[in-house]
Amino acid sequence: MYISGIEIKNFRSFDNINVEFHEGINVLIGHNNSGKSNLLRALAIIFDSSVRKQLSVEDFNNSLTIESLKRESPKIVISVRITQSENENLMTDELVTVSNWLTRLKEPYEAKIQYEFFLPISEEKNYINIVSKARSTEEIWNIIRSQFIRLYINKTWVGNPENQSPVDNDSINKFDFQFLDAIRDVERDMFSGKNTLLKNVIDFFIDYDIKSDKSITEEEQKRKLQERKDIFSTNSHELIKTIQERLDSGNKEILSYTDGIGASYDKSTPDFEGNITESEIYSVLQLIVKQETGLTIPITHNGLGYNNLIFMALLLAKMQVDSDGKFLGSNAKVFPILAIEEPEAHLHPTMQNEFIKFLKNNINNRKVKQIFITSHSTHISSATDLDDIICLYTNNNKRNVSYPGKVFGENKIKSKKYVQRFLDATKSNMLFAEKIIFVEGIAEQLLLYVFADYLNKPLEKHHVAVINVGGRYFEHFLHLFDSNNKGTIDRKISCITDLDPMRRKKNENGNKKKNSFKACYPFEYNTNLDEFDYSNNTSMVSVK
Template sequence: MYISKIDIKGFRIFKNTEVILNDGINVIIGHNNAGKTNLIKALLLVIDYQESKRLEIDDFNKNALLSDLQLSPPEITIQLTISQSKNENLNSDDLVTVSNWLTKLKAPYEAVLTYKFFLPEREKARYLKDVAAATDSNQVWHIVEHEFIRLYTYKIFCGDIKLQTTADSESLQKFDFQFLDAIRDVQRDMFTGKNALLKEVLDFFMDYEIKSDTTKVDADKTSEIKQKKSDFSNKANDLLKDLQLRMKNGKDQILSYTDNTGASFNKSNPNFEGSISDVEMFSALKLIVEYETGIKIPATHNGLGYNNLIYISLLLAKMQVNSDGKYLGSNAKVFSILAIEEPEAHLHPAMQYKFLNFLKENIQTSKKVRQIFITSHSTHITSTVSLDELICIHNENGDAKVGYPGKVFTDDAEGKKSKEYVQRFLDATKSDMLFAQKVILVEGLAEQLTISTFAAYIQKSLEDRHIVVINIGGRYFEHFLKIFDTLFTYTIPKKIACITDRDPERKAKANQIFTMCYPFEFNEDVTTYDYKDNASDSIIKYQNHPNIRFFSQDSREGKTLEYDLMLKNPTLDLIITSTTKNKSELKTLMTHYQNNSPLTDFISCLRASNENDRLVKSINANTSWNDNEKKKAIIASRYLNSVGKGENALELSYLLKENLKSGNSVGFEVPIYIQEAINWICQ
């Protein structure tokens, strides 16, 4: 069995949220304050019998309308659906454990547990009277906190909630929920034999070669272990007698003071005696780490990351102990769950990879743990697990929404292709798109390096708004938009801006292949050529979409980012970097533009080349553009053909940042389509 679903109503950030869970590993991700920890807390409230079930006023979701609060008192409901696993044996203890909770008897069976935190019925009339005159919801919450929260109670119901059947504590205690939170002190929690966790684990695994010997019957195992315990006790008694002899004179000296203090009143005298068992001897042990060189150091002297891994290992061992029916009898656990909050807090990326792979292997083979929940901000962890194991929580305006990156793709060839591409693509850098509040998708490195700087020029901060720029390495937007398109189910409702180059193209009507062309060549000879551009279809498709937009250069004059940079800044030599070719020619063109020189001067300063011959021929053939448009187009075309992508963008971004920092900064105009994209995503 496994927990297949959790429905949360009225609890913290969850107004009314359903979360579908995996049989196995669940990696819960999202931006800060999305609700990841609250989801684990909701699970704990239902199935961790050691967790406090009472809640406070701030545990309520306070997005309720005043009218709703005046109709009935607020309450919190958390419902778990427990389902049959794929290869589960129906004769196992799983079905016995949940038999009283079943809501669906046919395979695959389903059982339900419901936690409710509510105001008792007898108090409702007074509540309704007290809140009737409230003018806003804050007044109601104030009344609840000061007059009614102490009267609230909780119950855990099983099966059909309408029947109001209370779940028995014995069955609930069959669940073993181990939670390792992000703020943890593992040194306090383990590392000496006096600690209950380590002591319990050591006790279980002592004489393990006998306990795990499948060739022996249980009676022989018990007898052999009993004999070992007796032998140890005899040896320990001899040691204690030796101590008594060594302490005889000293003890007499210590006890001589009892006569003077009156402690030997009524002929009673203190003495030292005792015995020690093998279990009690654990208190003398402490956890150490021994290196290959033979050096031994206490585990308390290790780094936090290393100690966290040791502690998790002990937790897994403890869960094996808890589930062993021969050791614990009827007290043994049936279903083991491990929840770890932010494992990356103390682990560097390589150890995160290793740790996740270990957990996967554990759940697939040894099955010490049946279901695992991990909350994380780590892109390294998301790049290690599959899309199907990811659950993404997104909080917009205080209401948590849930997306499932692995479920958004269709089962047809196109859907499978997209899923495979995204799975390969989501490395430790690109998976930032799953954590950010909003996302800008761009085609290449140039946009990735410069967009944030461009935003600063129009007084916007992407970082302050938790917006990331993701380079998807080409025109592969549709693969990724499947994850975020809110017109479909299971998607993550983030705002997505896609910035794509216009890239006009043409082909001779007799040919099959389109080739790039300049904007001043586009649609100029429809008799000879067919024309298209990269951006128009996507812009039209998403122009009214609720959370996705496409942005590109002007349909008439636009081509690429580099082209538009010069088109918008035809006299700004700041954008000519050290890696730019043809610097002298470009600066001459800029001077001509600044001096309003005739078009012939622009053409005459172009050096001889095949590409420049094409440029001049096309400019002269164009009859729809005026001379000023042609002048800017010549400068932009030469700039485009003179810069590389990544190196130039990196240097350009640096120069623009330094220019912005200077008190007398040179004016730089951000291309219009970039401004539009940034303004829209920042709304």
């Protein structure tokens, strides 16, 4: 199964939006404040048990009109759709987990979970009476903040929301939602064995040569693991015994004070004894960087970008641990989800490309079921398959969504392949810009910025991107912005073409073989119609 979509109403920057997802990696791109982070937070409210479910006034969408606020109390609704995967085995725990969530029984099955934050019906009449005399939305929000927000409640329903079937903790806890926000302290979160993340990973992968050996039976695995545990126990006992022997004379001196203070009584005296468990040893382990020269340095001496990659690798390892049924039994997670906010924050462009490849490998190896990434990096978007990109953008103060991989259709496969091939870190800026000018070559691209500066209308200030398509290939890119089709990006665009004037001599003396067109200077164009036929660039005639 996979999360196939989310519908958000009145939550933060979203008044009402429906976003479709697909299996594997979903890369949410867009300019600043387009709603990418808020979408991840909406998912976290549903699936992350550590996220606070009780919201505040600031979490409501601020575009609600005074009429709607007077008509009824504002309400936040976040609804997530889950769909059967294409090759999913129905005998797995996935279907069992969402069996009470189903809204469609036929294959592919569909399930639904919906979060609501609302004012109870018993308070609705009082709310309408109080806000009826308000003269502005600001006044109403102040009334909600001071009198009603404390009365709001949150509920999470599964299946058809009209039935109001509450979610049970056992099923929602089967989802492993790991969220890495943009401001994260990875050094605090992972680099000591005292930390739960690293401790859990070590505990699972210790003796992994035996645990992963498919050539022996499960009983043999248990026997070999127990042998190693017994060896550790014997060795640790000897270690404790050695410490006790070295403490023997000092121990007598230490304990002599207990006699003087009266702590020894009834023929009993304090002494030292102890044992060491494997998990206690983990706390002394620390991640290091082992260089080729043999020198070792603490992991904290790395750059933030490198450490972020190590942290994500460990996090994925932990997700593998948490979803292992043999290791955790019925407590194992069924659906691991990784959400990453702005991975480019600490990664240079080359490492961003490697990062996307790394995530794809983990999806292919089934280490994680679904990944959500937010980014405004053109390097991330250029390294991502067109089908994996979801573009969030703002138009007339309303958040919209586009699916660049879906806009081409079956009869435009050639254009899709062309765009995928040439959507590099420069050209992919068209997916982020508010306005786009397409030009044929680098000369026009350079000159347009200069012309705009001379007109005192700098293009960067007005969020205009000039995209060089490398020839007369505008039509391939224009499919992304054809507002007549569903899923395209509704943006103002302009195409500037070269005149490319050409002429050829007219046939003489009945010669049927036409002469070839040859380039001419612009000032020669249409100057001698008796002697020449003229041609120019007509590639944009069919473009509307």
